[in-house]
Amino acid sequence: MHKKIAIICLLPLISLMLVSLVFAGADGQTSKTNDKSPLKLAGLLDKLLDPKSKESKMLSGAVSILGSTSEMDYKSERTIGESLALEGFHRYGLPVKDKALQAYVNLVGNAVARNSDRPNIPYNFVVVESPLQNAFSCPGGIIFVSSGLLKTIQSEDQLAGVLAHEVAHVGHKHALQSIQRAQFFDGVGKITSATMEGKKGKEFENMIGSLQNTLFDKGLDQNMEFEADRSALKTAYRTGYDPNGFIQVLKELKRIQSQSTQKGSWFSTHPPLGQRIQNCQDQLRRYPDAKTLAHLPDRFKQYQKHIPN
Amino acid sequence: MKKRHFSVSLATILIFWAITVFAGGAMWVSSENAKLKSAPKASSKTLSTLAVGTKVSVLESENRWYRLRSASGKEGWMYRGKLSDAPPAKETDSSDNLFSSMQSSSISADEAQTSRSIRGLSKETEQYAKQRKTPKVYKKALDQVLAIRVTDKEVDLFLMRGKIGEYAP
Numbered sequence: 001m002h003k004k005i006a007i008i009c010l011l012p013l014i015s016l017m018l019v020s021l022v023f024a025g026a027d028g029q030t031s032k033t034n035d036k037s038p039l040k041l042a043g044l045l046d047k048l049l050d051p052k053s054k055e056s057k058m059l060s061g062a063v064s065i066l067g068s069t070s071e072m073d074y075k076s077e078r079t080i081g082e083s084l085a086l087e088g089f090h091r092y093g094l095p096v097k098d099k100a101l102q103a104y105v106n107l108v109g110n111a112v113a114r115n116s117d118r119p120n121i122p123y124n125f126v127v128v129e130s131p132l133q134n135a136f137s138c139p140g141g142i143i144f145v146s147s148g149l150l151k152t153i154q155s156e157d158q159l160a161g162v163l164a165h166e167v168a169h170v171g172h173k174h175a176l177q178s179i180q181r182a183q184f185f186d187g188v189g190k191i192t193s194a195t196m197e198g199k200k201g202k203e204f205e206n207m208i209g210s211l212q213n214t215l216f217d218k219g220l221d222q223n224m225e226f227e228a229d230r231s232a233l234k235t236a237y238r239t240g241y242d243p244n245g246f247i248q249v250l251k252e253l254k255r256i257q258s259q260s261t262q263k264g265s266w267f268s269t270h271p272p273l274g275q276r277i278q279n280c281q282d283q284l285r286r287y288p289d290a291k292t293l294a295h296l297p298d299r300f301k302q303y304q305k306h307i308p309n
Numbered sequence: 310m311k312k313r314h315f316s317v318s319l320a321t322i323l324i325f326w327a328i329t330v331f332a333g334g335a336m337w338v339s340s341e342n343a344k345l346k347s348a349p350k351a352s353s354k355t356l357s358t359l360a361v362g363t364k365v366s367v368l369e370s371e372n373r374w375y376r377l378r379s380a381s382g383k384e385g386w387m388y389r390g391k392l393s394d395a396p397p398a399k400e401t402d403s404s405d406n407l408f409s410s411m412q413s414s415s416i417s418a419d420e421a422q423t424s425r426s427i428r429g430l431s432k433e434t435e436q437y438a439k440q441r442k443t444p445k446v447y448k449k450a451l452d453q454v455l456a457i458r459v460t461d462k463e464v465d466l467f468l469m470r471g472k473i474g475e476y477a478p
Contacts, residue, residue: 075431082434082451089447095454102457107467110459114341115390117398120361126454142454156471171398196436205441238340238390240474294473 072176074121074140076191080176081140083208084215088136088144091216091264093129096147101127101306105163108156109143112164115238117231118171125163129308132265133253136215137166139175147307149266152252156296161236161246168231174224178214182207219269226271226279233283242293247280336377338363339393342461345385349374351475356385361397373475388475429455 089095095102102125109125123141130146137143143166153159169175184203188195196204214220233243253266254273262268270276284290338359347354349371359365365377368384375392378384430438430451438448469476 079431079433079437082430082455083437085451085454086434086438086441086443086447089450090443094446094450106457106459107464111464111468111473114461114464115339119339119341119397122458124454124457126450142451191433193432193436196433196440201436201440204437208437238393238474240390240468240477294471294477296471296473299471 072173073190077173077176078140079191080179080208080211081138081142083204084138084175084211085142085144087208087212088138088216089128091212092132092134092144092146096127096129096307098127098306098308101303104303105145105150105159108159109163109167112160112235112239112241113141113167116164116167116171116235118167121170123167123170127307132261133256133267134265134269135162135166136269137169137175139170139173141167141170143167143170150304150307152256153249153300153304154252154297155245155248156300157236157241157243157245157294158249159245159300160239160241161232161243162249164235164239165228165232165246167235168228169220169224171231172224172227174220174228175211175215177224178220179207179211182210215269216264217269219271222271225276229276229280230283233280233287237287237290237293240294242290242295243287244284244290245295247277247284250277250280334366336365336367336375336392336394337396338365338387338391339397340391342464343387343391345377345379345383345387346374347385349376349386351388351469353386357383359383359387362399364396365392367392373477390474 105125105127110123113119113123121141123143125143125145127145127147127150131148132146133149133152135143135145135149143163145162145166149162150159153162182203184195184200184207188200191204195201219225229246232246236243236246250273253260254277257267257273260267267273338361341361343359343361343363345356345359347356359379363379365379365387368376368378370376370389371386373389374386375389376384376386377392430448434451435448437443468474472478
């Protein structure tokens with residue numbers, strides 16, 4: 001008898017809980033910021049809610065922030081990024097000499113970066129002269145995009161998606177994760193002038209070499225790429241660009257893949273495009289009004305003309 | 310005994326419900342330059358700008374805007390893209406442990422400002438370039454890249470001209 005009463009009481013309460021959760025996530029946004037952290041409350045909710053549901057993911061994100069907060073200081077991260085950027089110019093080419101184009105890419109990039117998972121660090125974007133279809137990000141927020149890739153892109157929402165993908169790598173510290181076991185970090189808490197000299201200095205160089213190998217040739221872990229893709233769609237959407245623009249870039253790259261140079265490009269450093277497109281299209285369902293958002297092909301093309309042939 | 314079990318179950322459910330309702334109504338400012346407006350449109354008066362990480366209670370929504378109240382009692386409208394349903398990751402500006410956690414971080418408003426005002430190559434990068442005998446042309450290129458600074462105002466103007474996000478008709 002008591003059990004029956006308990007069940008009768010339980011039903012409206014659970015309904016209320018669900019309604020309140022749906023209300024909170026009504027805009028289609030979900031946060032993936034910390035969805036890897038183990039959490040007691042999330043675990044508890046997962047027993048009641050479908051673990052794949054928007055609500056459960058939202059809640060797991062909501063509480064995961066209670067986890068650890070300590071990590072590499074920003075200045076050390078930036079030094080790694082700057083050193084890698086110097087190698088990036090060596091490998092891919094110098095910046096395109098056009099202030100208007102560079103300023104435009106920095107505006108699109110900063111617009112999305114302000115709505116990214118890591119909005120409060122400085123971001124710098126640079127278009128480098130290279131026929132390779134490529135974009136990559138250095139730790140700390142320096143982001144490269146090749147003139148070759150810019151020529152493939154057709155509209156501002158597409159560019160926003162690509163830049164948001166690279167911003168996401170910075171936000172999730174993907175490149176840093178790939179070097180966290182580097183010898184350089186043995187006994188080093190912070191990068192200083194002293195750690196750049198002698199044996200440690202050599203180890204730092206080796207570490208930058210290893211980063212180059214990962215970012216320019218081998219590619220990051222596939223799951224990192226998928227995570228950056230998900231973040232790219234979310235960030236573009238939050239800014240007000242159609243997240244489908246990013247998928248259009250992936251589709252175009254897939255179309256031209258067979259006649260493009262593979263080595264050192266997005267083709268060789270990223271997971272198979274078909275799988276990425278499929279994953280992104282699944283993710284796109286979260287953004288039902290995506291098509292009504294900004295595309296801006298004309299403004300993009302106005303600046304695309306600045307790219308040298 | 311059964312009555313006691315029932316009471317305990319009911320109390321647990323009520324507490325659990327209260328927690329979820331609390332979590333459901335709350336959102337967090339997750340973007341830089343998150344303006345609180347007097348009405349659900351970008352052209353309305355800016356009441357204040359809320360810092361990243363500010364917790365707010367959502368009171369109602371209209372189109373792509375939320376009416377909300379901050380813990381300090383500020384009320385107004387904010388474009389949906391500035392908010393998320395989970396607290397944003399935080400950032401640390403100083404730590405002795407480089408890799409204790411790669412997934413999350415914490416930053417104070419002051420530290421964020423410091424980070425965003427960094428200009429030019431760091432002293433350590435200069436050392437790296439010297440050791441590697443990096444050609445001057447690459448150092449100059451990086452200096453030029455780092456010299457470009459985009460202000461919130463410039464981003465706003467850019468978004469307005471493109472009718473993007475909160476500036477969409």
